[in-house]
Amino acid sequence: MIDKQFLMIPGPTPVPQTALLEMGKAPLGHRSTEFSAILKETYADLKWLFQTNNNVFIFTASGTGAMEAALANILNPGDKVLSLVIGNFGERLAKISETRGAEVERMTFEFGQTVDLDMLKERLNKDVNKEIKVITVTHSETSTGCANPIKDIMAIIREHGALSVVDGVTSVGAMDVKPDEWGIDILITGSQKGLMIPPGLSFLMASDRAMKAYEECKYPSFYFDFKAHKKAVEGDTTPYTPAVSLICALNATLKMMKEEGLENIFARHKRLALGLRKAIRAIGLKLFVEDDNKASYSITSILPPEGISVADIRKGLKNDFDIVVADGQNALKGKIFRMGTLGYVCERDVIGAIGALELTLKKLGADIELGSGVKAFLESLN
Amino acid sequence: MIDKQFLMIPGPTPVPQTALLEMGKAPLGHRSTEFSAILKETYADLKWLFQTNNNVFIFTASGTGAMEAALANILNPGDKVLSLVIGNFGERLAKISETRGAEVERMTFEFGQTVDLDMLKERLNKDVNKEIKVITVTHSETSTGCANPIKDIMAIIREHGALSVVDGVTSVGAMDVKPDEWGIDILITGSQKGLMIPPGLSFLMASDRAMKAYEECKYPSFYFDFKAHKKAVEGDTTPYTPAVSLICALNATLKMMKEEGLENIFARHKRLALGLRKAIRAIGLKLFVEDDNKASYSITSILPPEGISVADIRKGLKNDFDIVVADGQNALKGKIFRMGTLGYVCERDVIGAIGALELTLKKLGADIELGSGVKAFLESLN
Numbered sequence: 209m210i211d212k213q214f215l216m217i218p219g220p221t222p223v224p225q226t227a228l229l230e231m232g233k234a235p236l237g238h239r240s241t242e243f244s245a246i247l248k249e250t251y252a253d254l255k256w257l258f259q260t261n262n263n264v265f266i267f268t269a270s271g272t273g274a275m276e277a278a279l280a281n282i283l284n285p286g287d288k289v290l291s292l293v294i295g296n297f298g299e300r301l302a303k304i305s306e307t308r309g310a311e312v313e314r315m316t317f318e319f320g321q322t323v324d325l326d327m328l329k330e331r332l333n334k335d336v337n338k339e340i341k342v343i344t345v346t347h348s349e350t351s352t353g354c355a356n357p358i359k360d361i362m363a364i365i366r367e368h369g370a371l372s373v374v375d376g377v378t379s380v381g382a383m384d385v386k387p388d389e390w391g392i393d394i395l396i397t398g399s400q401k402g403l404m405i406p407p408g409l410s411f412l413m414a415s416d417r418a419m420k421a422y423e424e425c426k427y428p429s430f431y432f433d434f435k436a437h438k439k440a441v442e443g444d445t446t447p448y449t450p451a452v453s454l455i456c457a458l459n460a461t462l463k464m465m466k467e468e469g470l471e472n473i474f475a476r477h478k479r480l481a482l483g484l485r486k487a488i489r490a491i492g493l494k495l496f497v498e499d500d501n502k503a504s505y506s507i508t509s510i511l512p513p514e515g516i517s518v519a520d521i522r523k524g525l526k527n528d529f530d531i532v533v534a535d536g537q538n539a540l541k542g543k544i545f546r547m548g549t550l551g552y553v554c555e556r557d558v559i560g561a562i563g564a565l566e567l568t569l570k571k572l573g574a575d576i577e578l579g580s581g582v583k584a585f586l587e588s589l590n
Numbered sequence: 591m592i593d594k595q596f597l598m599i600p601g602p603t604p605v606p607q608t609a610l611l612e613m614g615k616a617p618l619g620h621r622s623t624e625f626s627a628i629l630k631e632t633y634a635d636l637k638w639l640f641q642t643n644n645n646v647f648i649f650t651a652s653g654t655g656a657m658e659a660a661l662a663n664i665l666n667p668g669d670k671v672l673s674l675v676i677g678n679f680g681e682r683l684a685k686i687s688e689t690r691g692a693e694v695e696r697m698t699f700e701f702g703q704t705v706d707l708d709m710l711k712e713r714l715n716k717d718v719n720k721e722i723k724v725i726t727v728t729h730s731e732t733s734t735g736c737a738n739p740i741k742d743i744m745a746i747i748r749e750h751g752a753l754s755v756v757d758g759v760t761s762v763g764a765m766d767v768k769p770d771e772w773g774i775d776i777l778i779t780g781s782q783k784g785l786m787i788p789p790g791l792s793f794l795m796a797s798d799r800a801m802k803a804y805e806e807c808k809y810p811s812f813y814f815d816f817k818a819h820k821k822a823v824e825g826d827t828t829p830y831t832p833a834v835s836l837i838c839a840l841n842a843t844l845k846m847m848k849e850e851g852l853e854n855i856f857a858r859h860k861r862l863a864l865g866l867r868k869a870i871r872a873i874g875l876k877l878f879v880e881d882d883n884k885a886s887y888s889i890t891s892i893l894p895p896e897g898i899s900v901a902d903i904r905k906g907l908k909n910d911f912d913i914v915v916a917d918g919q920n921a922l923k924g925k926i927f928r929m930g931t932l933g934y935v936c937e938r939d940v941i942g943a944i945g946a947l948e949l950t951l952k953k954l955g956a957d958i959e960l961g962s963g964v965k966a967f968l969e970s971l972n
Binding site for chain 1: 597613653
């Protein structure tokens with residue numbers, strides 16, 4: 209049906225009407241007093257969202273841009289980086305570090321699992337000369353649907369003293385992250401995720417320690433330059449022309465988020481994801497991340513029943529129900545499908561998606577008791 | 591008046607309703623077949639717009655991002671760059687080259703003037719060992735309203751053999767640039783200019799020679815990586831999540847541009863800019879770029895009459911007529927104001943702006959014969 213598409217992929221996520229109306233307005237001049245006032249409010253609201261007293265920079269770029277910004281501004285050729293990899297996006301942070309000439313050591317864990325805290329502790333204890341300068345880690349790993357115990361990981365990193373770069377692309381605004389309290393040096397996210405607007409913006413929080421590392425960076429990025437962005441935040445502006453329409457939309461969704469409240473937003477994501485997981489089990493399907501304690505609340509990875517392809521499930525959901533779910537990435541392509549509960553998603557949406565999945569699977573020949581998944585989800589809400 | 595603001599700054603420029611409606615639609619999934627089809631069309635139309643057989647990459651970033659992309663992917667520390675500077679944006683290309691560790695030599699010309707061809711020829715003749723690897727140059731210099739004779743400059747550069755990086759931010763889609771015919775290696779532009787959509791995207795054409803230089807680049811950008819973008823263009827996709835709403839809007843405006851035709855678009859910009867210049871002279875004001883042959887057709891810089899401030903002129907135009915014009919930048923702040931005729935601007939718009947300027951000046955105490963500017967403009971159209 210026209211205009212009825214529901215994006216259940218891990219971003220872009222659904223966009224509320226209020227934000228779409230902002231997108232559809234003629235853009236303001238980026239140096240106007242009106243836009244400056246919007247930016248001032250937005251920068252302040254981003255600090256609230258990031259739960260930080262540090263500045264949060266806005267980049268006109270998608271999440272990978274913020275990843276490059278994080279690393280390009282603190283790394284020099286030859287620097288030692290430890291990358292904790294639990295999926296594709298953890299690998300991306302390692303790759304970007306390599307493009308900056310860093311010496312990268314990967315600790316790779318089985319995809320679908322989280323970082324092993326004991327192994328991390330052991331590795332860092334061995335680094336008696338503190339050679340590791342930066343540790344990169346993903347909070348919610350979008351490619352697997354796994355969420356790292358980031359608070360515990362940070363406690364271990366903090367004891368060592370390395371700089372920490374945390375990818376919060378599918379966690380900020382969905383799952384609790386407290387950079388100041390937990391000692392995160394750089395935390396990034398993107399616009400088309402928990403922030404409920406279309407893609408095109410990304411965000412980066414830099415601690416004082418990160419800003420110090422920037423000062424010693426030989427070839428920092430010009431476009432993503434920390435100092436230029438810091439100065440801009442302080443002047444209610446941006447160093448270069450920003451995507452003004454997206455920022456006006458963001459201003460609107462941040463207001464919506466403040467009205468809902470961070471605790472309520474986190475609780476909603478947890479409720480929907482854990483409820484969806486119950487439903488998936490009740491239908492008789494397997495979860496890629498079996499342990500609820502290791503599950504991301506933004507994205508749920510599901511194995512198709514034997515004999516039914518991911519492609520057919522995705523096609524059925526799209527053609528009959530206008531629901532778009534994601535395939536697996538790289539080695540997981542065709543092995544899992546991923547359903548997002550990220551951002552502007554409510555109970556009603558998930559009920560609809562579960563019912564649609566049930567009928568799609570049944571039509572494809574699976575032995576499904578229609579309504580069983582929805583029943584489990586509703587019971588979880590009760 | 592609400593919703594009546596007319597942006598006459600050199601970007602963001604006015605956005606047609608068709609593009610605004612695209613912006614206000616819920617975003618498509620960036621890996622969907624629907625979006626892939628839109629991208630395929632858009633990439634092809636960008637080649638048409640750039641008058642090139644080379645690929646044109648789309649970056650989710652504003653113009654400065656494309657500037658960084660141009661230089662970060664071809665420069666190594668120690669490389670020699672010659673930057674031809676006729677204003678702030680020429681200076682920016684020099685600065686970015688420095689952040690990549692290049693050894694930058696600036697040839698700076700008086701702001702308001704164009705590159706002196708004889709001086710350039712002489713400098714390049716001296717470079718017998720071909721030490722200069724890259725030459726950066728601005729086509730239409732947004733900060734002054736000057737346009738370099740880019741075809742002639744390219745002939746000189748081609749004879750030398752250095753790689754050329756041309757900033758076409760306010761020229762592509764407004765003034766004629768033929769990269770293949772003239773031998774431009776890298777040509778960039780932004781979305782909020784001649785392309786008639788809001789800011790947030792930028793574009794880069796890379797020649798085979800530029801792609802070869804990329805192969806030898808030690809620390810290319812990850813986010814702006816040429817190879818990743820080339821591969822993406824060939825697969826009707828983007829390497830990372832793009833600003834899908836902006837690309838859908840761009841797809842719409844490129845269709846509008848094709849319908850109008852490149853020659854007609856260039857003629858319209860020339861007609862409006864030269865007509866505006868006639869009007870400014872008829873009103874009795876001075877143009878910052880006196881020679882019509884050196885004038886940009888995108889942006890016109892005007893000196894305020896003695897005793898009247900740029901701030902008051904801008905305030906009057908905005909408060910009474912909802913017209914936003916730009917101040918000068920840096921050293922030119924308060925010395926000139928700049929009126930754009932760039933992108934989605936027609937005769938009626940410019941007539942309105944000239945009339946508004948006349949009355950604003952008169953109210954501020956200038957000795958103005960009301961209607962004199964409009965008359966000159968209309969005569970120029972006749």
